[in-house]
Amino acid sequence: MTQEKLVELLHSMSLKEKVNQMLQVTTGFFTDEKMLTGPTAQGEIGEENISQAGSLIGLFGAEEYRKQQKAFMEKHPHHIPFLDMLDVINGFRTIYPIPLGQGATFNPDLMKKCASMAALEASVSGIHVTFSPMVDLVRDARWGRVMESTGEDPMLNCEFARAQVEGYQGRDVKEAGKIAACVKHFAGYGAPVGGREYNTVELSENTLMEYYLPAYQAAIEAGAEMVMTSFNTLNGIPSTGNQWLMQEILRGKMGFQGVLISDWAAIEELCIHGFAADRWEAASLAAHAGVDIDMMTGVYCSKLPELVETQVLSEKLLDEAVLRILTLKNKLGLFENPYKDADPEKEKEVILCEEHRKLAREAAEQSFVLLKNEEMLPLNPEEKIAIIGPFAEEKEIYGSWSIIAQAQDTVSIADAVRTQTEFPHVSIAKGCEILSPKEYCLVTQAEAEKIQQRVEQQDRTQSSKALWKEAVKTARKADKVILTLGEHKNMSGEAASRADLRIPKIQRKLLKEIYQMNPNITVILFTGRPLDLRQIEKYAKAILVVWMPGTEGGNAIWNVITGAVSPSGRLPMSFPYCVGQVPISYNEYVTGRPCEDSSVSREYRSNYRDIPNEPLYPFGYGLSYTQFLYSKLSLSSTVLKPGEKLEASIVLRNIGDREGTETVQLYIRDCAGSVVRPKKELKAYQKITLAPDEEITVRFEITEEMLRFYRADGSYGSEKGIMGVMIGKDSNIRESAAFELQ
Ligand code: BGC
Numbered sequence: 017m018t019q020e021k022l023v024e025l026l027h028s029m030s031l032k033e034k035v036n037q038m039l040q041v042t043t044g045f046f047t048d049e050k051m052l053t054g055p056t057a058q059g060e061i062g063e064e065n066i067s068q069a070g071s072l073i074g075l076f077g078a079e080e081y082r083k084q085q086k087a088f089m090e091k092h093p094h095h096i097p098f099l100d101m102l103d104v105i106n107g108f109r110t111i112y113p114i115p116l117g118q119g120a121t122f123n124p125d126l127m128k129k130c131a132s133m134a135a136l137e138a139s140v141s142g143i144h145v146t147f148s149p150m151v152d153l154v155r156d157a158r159w160g161r162v163m164e165s166t167g168e169d170p171m172l173n174c175e176f177a178r179a180q181v182e183g184y185q186g187r188d189v190k191e192a193g194k195i196a197a198c199v200k201h202f203a204g205y206g207a208p209v210g211g212r213e214y215n216t217v218e219l220s221e222n223t224l225m226e227y228y229l230p231a232y233q234a235a236i237e238a239g240a241e242m243v244m245t246s247f248n249t250l251n252g253i254p255s256t257g258n259q260w261l262m263q264e265i266l267r268g269k270m271g272f273q274g275v276l277i278s279d280w281a282a283i284e285e286l287c288i289h290g291f292a293a294d295r296w297e298a299a300s301l302a303a304h305a306g307v308d309i310d311m312m313t314g315v316y317c318s319k320l321p322e323l324v325e326t327q328v329l330s331e332k333l334l335d336e337a338v339l340r341i342l343t344l345k346n347k348l349g350l351f352e353n354p355y356k357d358a359d360p361e362k363e364k365e366v367i368l369c370e371e372h373r374k375l376a377r378e379a380a381e382q383s384f385v386l387l388k389n390e391e392m393l394p395l396n397p398e399e400k401i402a403i404i405g406p407f408a409e410e411k412e413i414y415g416s417w418s419i420i421a422q423a424q425d426t427v428s429i430a431d432a433v434r435t436q437t438e439f440p441h442v443s444i445a446k447g448c449e450i451l452s453p454k455e456y457c458l459v460t461q462a463e464a465e466k467i468q469q470r471v472e473q474q475d476r477t478q479s480s481k482a483l484w485k486e487a488v489k490t491a492r493k494a495d496k497v498i499l500t501l502g503e504h505k506n507m508s509g510e511a512a513s514r515a516d517l518r519i520p521k522i523q524r525k526l527l528k529e530i531y532q533m534n535p536n537i538t539v540i541l542f543t544g545r546p547l548d549l550r551q552i553e554k555y556a557k558a559i560l561v562v563w564m565p566g567t568e569g570g571n572a573i574w575n576v577i578t579g580a581v582s583p584s585g586r587l588p589m590s591f592p593y594c595v596g597q598v599p600i601s602y603n604e605y606v607t608g609r610p611c612e613d614s615s616v617s618r619e620y621r622s623n624y625r626d627i628p629n630e631p632l633y634p635f636g637y638g639l640s641y642t643q644f645l646y647s648k649l650s651l652s653s654t655v656l657k658p659g660e661k662l663e664a665s666i667v668l669r670n671i672g673d674r675e676g677t678e679t680v681q682l683y684i685r686d687c688a689g690s691v692v693r694p695k696k697e698l699k700a701y702q703k704i705t706l707a708p709d710e711e712i713t714v715r716f717e718i719t720e721e722m723l724r725f726y727r728a729d730g731s732y733g734s735e736k737g738i739m740g741v742m743i744g745k746d747s748n749i750r751e752s753a754a755f756e757l758q
Contacts (some may be wrong), residue, residue, distance in 0.1 A: 017350045035320045037070035039313045051435045053619050054576035060314025071099035078358040081142025097354035104146035105417035108137035110372040114415040117383035117563030119166030119588030124179035124681050131183025136193040143357035145196040151231035155599035158211025160512025165543030167588030170227050174234035181238035185475035190349040199235040201246035222370035225726045229518045241274045254289045256282040257301035275340045277309040284313040308337040367628045380565040380572035385585035386639040392538045392558035394579025399495040400441040403488045406450040407500035416509030432574035447487030450504045452522040458505035464547035491533040500540045508544025517548040517595045531555040537648040546591040584677035586638040590631040602635035602747035603694035642672025647751045649743050658720040666743045677705045682716045685740035690728035
């Protein structure tokens with residue numbers, strides 16, 4: 017449809033019809049199942065609103081979609097199709113590793129491919145928009161939603177944000193197999209006080225601009241069609257009603273022109289926050305902030321007509337919002353073809369197809385991070401191997417956002433073992449459940465009931481005592497134990513904050529007991545967040561973090577532990593020494609009395625009296641099955657002028673006896689600035705694969721643009737002075753060269 021026709025359509029709509037475009041309801045309003053992720057909408061949403069709603073959330077399945085859309089359009093006064101949205105976070109039905117795991121790949125191209133495949137599966141099922149990417153920067157492992165982020169580094173987050181948008185949307189969302197991306201949660205949602213979900217966020221404007229906003233900006237520049245507001249207050253004002261944030265920053269400074277949707281019930285929650293006195297004011301505040309769609313409440317559809325009629329809200333502003341929604345429908349081609357890619361035949365063809373499984377496997381393999389390996393891995397076919405623990409047979413290893421994932425599609429470690437023949441001496445024993453009954457509070461009530469039911473249905477050979485005994489016996493007979501431990505998939509994700517970052521108690525007990533039987537333990541750690549690994553570190557000779565690896569998780573783990581694939585993931589978030597350190601990130605400031613400054617007396621340095629300052633495993637850390645040697649860093653010059661380039665390089669050599677992939681990381685420290693600069697900032701990295709004895713010169717180009725930041729006066733640019741340069745295998749690297757920016 018031409019823009020002219022679109023505007024004509026807008027002007028032919030009644031006020032109520034326009035307002036209904038700004039309403040999003042769940043598909044449950046058509047089918048009676050109303051709940052998806054938040055509170056259920058109150059009685060304000062009437063039949064007429066539902067039959068004209070601009071968008072739906074959660075309708076999938078090509079046939080059902082086509083049926084609902086057809087019936088909907090027939091009833092609609094202008095036959096306008098609804099938009100169909102869903103959280104397609106780490107895959108649709110074929111599940112890739114959780115975003116934090118994908119962050120560990122340090123491979124945005126791979127993430128782009130994953131997003132593209134997820135878009136294909138979702139689009140043939142009728143989805144038009146995914147509520148992804150989530151680009152919130154995260155430093156606090158207590159927050160359950162760190163699993164949805166790609167981590168703590170602003171530069172990496174920008175790259176991954178861009179990659180996901182490009183993967184979902186392609187060059188044109190109208191194209192077959194493409195869906196629109198919705199960047200979330202704007203803004204600062206990743207920094208709730210105390211790591212507690214939905215909590216207050218306090219960030220200085222400088223911190224917001226420098227660290228938190230760049231990834232949203234990158235996604236917008238990549239063409240993201242939608243943005244979602246966040247639940248939190250930002251410096252005292254809830255984002256969803258924050259005119260400065262949405263109008264001045266998002267639409268003004270950042271140039272966003274697409275559709276802005278509230279998070280679930282966030283407009284209504286303006287009242288609960290104590291920002292709006294009533295629902296009427298909440299509607300006015302959100303509409304004036306430029307929020308176009310009210311997700312799942314009746315606030316807009318019940319209050320906006322009156323606000324316009326009483327001229328509190330100009331119809332022009334309302335029209336702008338509705339036009340943005342219609343424009344997105346038009347960009348997706350829905351006026352010409354309201355069914356877009358929804359096709360039951362294609363669904364059969366592409367969903368869970370071999371190509372998608374292969375990619376899921378590759379992504380999982382690249383996401384695993386080897387934290388420790390004292391001659392445990394890779395396994396040897398002659399050895400007697402015991403695979404023990406609650407994740408050995410577990411299939412729900414895809415993370416809490418995999419809405420339509422099914423356990424039956426997933427390959428567990430045990431499944432992978434059963435389909436191989438190379439390792440004949442493998443035995444499997446569960447040992448215990450992921451959680452003991454006392455720990456059911458760590459998951460949602462529905463999930464706890466599911467676990468409880470499963471346990472009750474087990475026969476006597478599966479009783480907790482029998483499982484335990486069997487595991488101990490299996491461990492005793494083995495040469496090596498692969499102990500699968502970790503968080504239940506429901507222990508991270510939305511509303512899953514934790515104050516204790518250890519694995520569940522029952523599993524800690526299992527670890528200790530197995531250790532008594534056999535100390536040759538490799539822990540395979542399933543997790544949605546960085547955990548406190550001190551105890552695991554004490555008892556395990558090797559640790560492999562596998563996050564929530566997805567549909568092909570079992571195969572990928574087997575490939576890595578047997579050495580068919582060498583581990584290459586790097587931590588996208590620091591693993592703290594213990595919970596007392598969080599929030600923590602590698603790019604902190606130095607402070608006036610640094611811990612390592614021996615000129616200050618020990619008592620008065622910036623440190624903890626009881627624990628080290630350093631995380632247990634730093635950002636960027638990860639081992640492979642070989643070893644790499646770094647030469648001294650060399651710089652092509654000690655001076656850099658704007659417009660010129662400088663080269664920093666090292667020689668990297670594989671000194672082990674296997675091929676391996678190293679992620680060579682370049683960090684820079686701006687030694688003095690009008691705003692203090694971090695200890696180090698990741699500026700570039702390269703993933704290099706080398707055969708044994710092979711060596712290569714790894715070169716990085718440094719330009720003045722890379723040294724820009726938000727200065728004290730709010731402007732963006734570099735400042736002259738000395739810059740420290742570091743090239744190394746993780747963020748623990750010390751400064752080894754310097755140049756002057758002139
Ligand atoms: C979450 C969003 C999500 C939305 C729709 C909310 O509870 O915060 O991230 O996109 O639900 O499912």
